Amino acid sequence: MAGQDTPRRDTRGIVGAPELFARVRFRRRAPAPELRPYLEHYWLIDWDLGEPYASHVVPHPSVNVVFQRFAGTPDFGEVAGIGLELFTQKLEGAGRVCGVQFRPGGFRPFAPAVPVSHWTGRRVGLDEALPGHAAAPGAVLGPDEEDERVAALDTFLLSLAPAPDPQADLAMALAERIRHDRGILRVDAFARAEGLSVRSVQRLFAAHVGVSPKWVILRYRIHEALERAESATAVDWAGLAAELGYSDQAHLVRDFTATVGVPPTAYAG
Secondary structure, three states: OOOOOOOOOOOOOEEOHHHHHOOEEEEEEOOOHHHOOOEEEEEEEEEEEEEEEEEEEOOOOOOEEEEEEOOOOOOEEEEEOOOOOOEEEEEEEEEEEEEEEEOOOOOHHHOOOOOHHHHOOOEEEHHHHOOOOOOOHHHHHOOOOHHHHHHHHHHHHHHOOOOOOHHHHHHHHHHHHHHHOOOOOOHHHHHHHOOOOHHHHHHHHHHHOOOOHHHHHHHHHHHHHHHHHHHOOOOOHHHHHHHOOOOOHHHHHHHHHHHHOOOHHHHHO
16 A cells, blocks of 8 residues: 655644644654555644643554653654543643554554553553564654654664565554545445455454444544534534545434534534
């Protein structure tokens, strides 16, 4: 599966993106070509705040490796499995994060010993998820030059020597289709169109993505609704609900509120 040369530029998943970007320096960078089949991008954040700020993210169906520097604590690195709930991070003082977002299905070749569902909803140290391969966080976070931080991430991930895995390739391809094809609304129809059984797709996603295909479909719907709420002056919520495959507007409102914490009309207002 070919990776993209340029990281995506959308803000999907970031709650209150304009407010966050006004307070932090946020960039996405492409990894080395050999890593692009497995990775979405690197994401780099630096901040120096006079007042604390809480950032909120509706997680993607992706595993992340995150190197973090917060005021008053030692640098550290961790593997963040797919988050099932809204993720909140308090930022204060000066700090830095260098993150790796894997493609849905792309982490398993780097950690083939256990299914990706083993990490779902968990944040663990690098030495637990990638035993024997933990990078020194300072090697990634320390350089002042951004290019050097990107190079350090490349070096670390290439040292893991991801194992070829046709099942991971299939999982990545299926998850990518769900992301981009708004016509995919039901797992049974999707599996049938791919020539697979529902059970085989469910097993594949548990082992290589970390969540069910139904969860992925629903999460991408919420990302779409969140971005519409951020970017549009007026949203036809009933029309958007129909476009995203909800039976009615109330179902979209319920999913959005459960995920983001406020109804879509309140968020957009």
